[in-house]
Amino acid sequence: MNAIAPRAIWFDFGGVLSPPLSELFDAYEQKTGITPRALRAAMDAVGADLGAHPLAPIELASITEYEWGSRLRTHLAAANPALDLSRAELEMFGGQWFSDIRCNSLMASTVRSMRAQGHLVGVLSNNVVEWEPHWHRMIEPAGELDALIDSCIVGVRKPEPRIFRIAEEALGVAPSECLLIDDLAENCAAAEESGWQAIRFTSNAQTLRELSYRTGTYSVV
Numbered sequence: 001m002n003a004i005a006p007r008a009i010w011f012d013f014g015g016v017l018s019p020p021l022s023e024l025f026d027a028y029e030q031k032t033g034i035t036p037r038a039l040r041a042a043m044d045a046v047g048a049d050l051g052a053h054p055l056a057p058i059e060l061a062s063i064t065e066y067e068w069g070s071r072l073r074t075h076l077a078a079a080n081p082a083l084d085l086s087r088a089e090l091e092m093f094g095g096q097w098f099s100d101i102r103c104n105s106l107m108a109s110t111v112r113s114m115r116a117q118g119h120l121v122g123v124l125s126n127n128v129v130e131w132e133p134h135w136h137r138m139i140e141p142a143g144e145l146d147a148l149i150d151s152c153i154v155g156v157r158k159p160e161p162r163i164f165r166i167a168e169e170a171l172g173v174a175p176s177e178c179l180l181i182d183d184l185a186e187n188c189a190a191a192e193e194s195g196w197q198a199i200r201f202t203s204n205a206q207t208l209r210e211l212s213y214r215t216g217t218y219s220v221v
Contacts, residue, residue, distance in 0.1 A: 005215055006179035006197055008171050009114050013125035015183030016201045017107050017139050028097055032088040034076065042075040058128050061152040065130035066091045094131035103138045106204045110211070111142040117217050120171050122147035124180060126157040147171050159190030179214060181207060
């Protein structure tokens with residue numbers, strides 16, 4: 001076990017408390033007919049238009065979901081002239097993206113277990129204002145949180161260092177007392193550069209093994 005056991009455990013939403021992002025893209029293709037490759041390319045193009053990371057404008061609330069979805073539609077139509085977009089509710093993207101999607105139940109139970117054992121627990125997520133009703137509903141099985149830090153509310157997103165400072169202040173903890181569980185390597189690296197501990201989520205089993213090592217107390221309830 002580490003010399004300093006984490007006092008605050010922060011869970012990412014997308015890819016940790018939600019199913020893996022690859023599964024979400026595949027599910028969206030089933031709903032709309034838009035392949036993951038085409039959708040990712042359109043997201044990249046929207047970001048390039050705005051001189052930003054593909055999702056930064058919407059995750060920082062710089063543009064609305066409607067404008068972002070309209071831009072996606074324009075790029076998808078231009079790059080894929082034969083693609084039928086009639087099933088895609090791009091201007092209300094979040095509702096369709098999250099429909100029929102359930103949370104990662106084992107990670108939700110992990111949140112509850114960690115809090116029951118005396119740890120502070122929070123969600124640290126890059127997310128979108130208009131999507132909040134959908135993903136908040138999804139994480140209800142995780143139970144009560146001590147903090148929720150959302151990029152679109154605080155105006156900064158992972159992997160920028162300032163979001164880690166905001167999270168520390170929200171719970172009144174030192175950097176060395178924080179542990180981030182995230183599926184993206186760049187977010188884990190940024191957390192560690194900010195003095196946090198980090199576990200890169202690749203599977204439930206791997207994450208639970210590492211969490212048990214870090215805390216020395218883990219059990220699922």
